[in-house]
Amino acid sequence: MGGGNLEVFKFGLYMFFPIVIMFKFGDPDWYKLNVEPLRDIFYPPVTDAKKPPRTHEELQEEMAKMRAETAEKLAQRRQARWGSQVLQSIADERNKEETKWPDWGQPAGRMV
Numbered sequence: 631m632g633g634g635n636l637e638v639f640k641f642g643l644y645m646f647f648p649i650v651i652m653f654k655f656g657d658p659d660w661y662k663l664n665v666e667p668l669r670d671i672f673y674p675p676v677t678d679a680k681k682p683p684r685t686h687e688e689l690q691e692e693m694a695k696m697r698a699e700t701a702e703k704l705a706q707r708r709q710a711r712w713g714s715q716v717l718q719s720i721a722d723e724r725n726k727e728e729t730k731w732p733d734w735g736q737p738a739g740r741m742v
Contacts, residue, residue: 654660683689 683692
């Protein structure tokens with residue numbers, strides 16, 4: 631088909647193309663000029679990144695903080711949706727009522 635000259639050309643291309651690319655893009659000056667500015671844009675500095683908790687106490691503190699943030703967001707959503715007067719009246723009604731627990735030993739009638 632192509633002959634020996636084509637095979638030699640393809641072999642040379644396959645061998646030297648990766649080497650030329652490595653010399654071009656592996657140069658430290660090219661890396662500092664073209665990659666480091668983009669890296670700083672796309673990735674935050676390591677010091678600003680969140681670090682996972684390493685001890686049980688740190689984990690408990692982080693979980694408590696997350697629960698408090700979630701409760702605060704939920705309260706803000708409820709306040710925005712219902713208003714403070716409605717929420718206060720609901721809380722007052724709940725506090726007035728006694729909680730009646732069912733007697734678990736007695737059958738409560740038909741369950742289905």
